[in-house]
Amino acid sequence: MPEVTHMLWLFAAALGASALGGMLGMAGGIFIVPILTIFGHINIHQAIGASLVSVIACSCGSAAPFLKGRLTNVRLAIVLETCTTLGALTGVFLSGLLPTPFLFFIFAVVLLISAQQMLARRKEPEAVATAHASHQWARRLDASYPDPAQGRDIPYQVQHLPLGLTLMYGAGLLSALLGIGSGVLKIPAMDTALRLPIKVSSATSNFMIGVTATASAGAYFVRGDIVGPIAGPVALGSVVGAILGARILMAISNEKVRWLFVAVLVILAVQMLLSAFGVQLMPGG
Amino acid sequence: MKRKPARLDFILAWLLNSGTGIASALLTIWLLCTFLGQNLAIPLPFGFGNLSLVTAGIAVIILLPVLRIITMLVAFLTKREYQFAAIAALVLLIIVCAFALGATAA
Numbered sequence: 001m002p003e004v005t006h007m008l009w010l011f012a013a014a015l016g017a018s019a020l021g022g023m024l025g026m027a028g029g030i031f032i033v034p035i036l037t038i039f040g041h042i043n044i045h046q047a048i049g050a051s052l053v054s055v056i057a058c059s060c061g062s063a064a065p066f067l068k069g070r071l072t073n074v075r076l077a078i079v080l081e082t083c084t085t086l087g088a089l090t091g092v093f094l095s096g097l098l099p100t101p102f103l104f105f106i107f108a109v110v111l112l113i114s115a116q117q118m119l120a121r122r123k124e125p126e127a128v129a130t131a132h133a134s135h136q137w138a139r140r141l142d143a144s145y146p147d148p149a150q151g152r153d154i155p156y157q158v159q160h161l162p163l164g165l166t167l168m169y170g171a172g173l174l175s176a177l178l179g180i181g182s183g184v185l186k187i188p189a190m191d192t193a194l195r196l197p198i199k200v201s202s203a204t205s206n207f208m209i210g211v212t213a214t215a216s217a218g219a220y221f222v223r224g225d226i227v228g229p230i231a232g233p234v235a236l237g238s239v240v241g242a243i244l245g246a247r248i249l250m251a252i253s254n255e256k257v258r259w260l261f262v263a264v265l266v267i268l269a270v271q272m273l274l275s276a277f278g279v280q281l282m283p284g285g
Numbered sequence: 286m287k288r289k290p291a292r293l294d295f296i297l298a299w300l301l302n303s304g305t306g307i308a309s310a311l312l313t314i315w316l317l318c319t320f321l322g323q324n325l326a327i328p329l330p331f332g333f334g335n336l337s338l339v340t341a342g343i344a345v346i347i348l349l350p351v352l353r354i355i356t357m358l359v360a361f362l363t364k365r366e367y368q369f370a371a372i373a374a375l376v377l378l379i380i381v382c383a384f385a386l387g388a389t390a391a
Contacts, residue, residue: 011316053346056349057305057346059350060304061302061309063301063302067294067301068298072294074293074294074297074357081354085379085380089383089386092387210301210350213350214347214349215379215383219387219390221343221387222384223387226343228337228339229339231343232312235346236309236313236316
């Protein structure tokens with residue numbers, strides 16, 4: 001069982017990762033596994049388990065303001081969750097079969113794509129007025145969200161649902177396999193396929209990730225890969241970090257944080273690639 | 286025209302907020318007790334032994350989204366939105382399958 005100082009270190013590391021993520025309005029889950037495996041020398045499966053618990057905690061802890069602000073589309077969320085949870089189920093199955101170096105490798109690729117996405121800013125998708133006749137059912141998912149600047153509700157339509165569902169399956173799979181929130185696949189799914197307004201897509205994907213991660217976290221928990229003295233401090237640190245991050249967000253320049261975020265992602269990607277090929281820079285603990 | 290959030294949105298916000306609060310409280314008490322060298326546990330009924338605070342906190346976090354789906358299922362049934370209720374039931378079933386898959390690998 002880890003010592004008290006080790007638990008304090010885990011708490012602080014998760015707090016830092018989550019605060020950094022929170023400053024950009026995204027989950028810090030992507031940092032947790034690399035930090036735990038590279039610096040904490042924790043087994044990757046236990047690190048993924050701990051990260052999944054923190055991903056759920058952050059998703060649930062930050063959902064309320066979005067729900068009350070009518071930004072979360074709960075009907076769309078439940079429809080997309082059929083695919084994210086199916087993806088998670090596949091991920092849980094695969095996680096036991098894939099060799100550890102391969103997991104490090106996929107993680108490194110995901111970190112690099114995230115860095116690239118961070119640099120290429122998200123643009124508000126253009127609204128398409130014509131709905132596809134073949135996807136009439138998707139019209140039941142259309143909604144509106146309040147825009148404080150214009151002082152009125154802006155209606156939006158959900159586009160290309162089948163493509164969105166397919167990408168969500170991939171997001172669920174990645175989430176279960178790597179213990180992350182899978183923004184890497186959810187951003188293209190929400191922006192390019194479903195064409196949701198950014199505020200709605202951020203709120204809805206944050207809402208969904210709790211359920212997606214629960215499917216895999218439950219399996220990891222039952223399998224014994226969620227170790228209390230590791231997952232406990234990480235989850236608590238993440239929740240506190242997310243709250244702090246949102247506060248700091250107001251105080252400092254978004255541009256500086258963006259570059260810091262990209263730099264950290266690239267450093268961790270290089271380290272994860274080295275781990276994939278069996279090179280260990282950090283002294284073993 | 287400005288609309289109020291739907292009642293379901295308010296219920297879900299309350300559920301997720303209070304659940305995270307309870308889990309965070311359990312984990313904080315556990316962490317403080319560990320620093321002080323104490324090992325507090327919750328006694329379980331029917332001779333199931335004791336549940337450590339950290340396991341209880343993690344279990345609350347993992348079960349919170351399950352409760353969220355059950356709440357949505359009930360809400361859709363109450364509103365007679367049977368298609369959405371069926372979709373919620375399907376998500377619940379997939380989650381149960383994932384838990385079972387973990388159990389077989391344990």
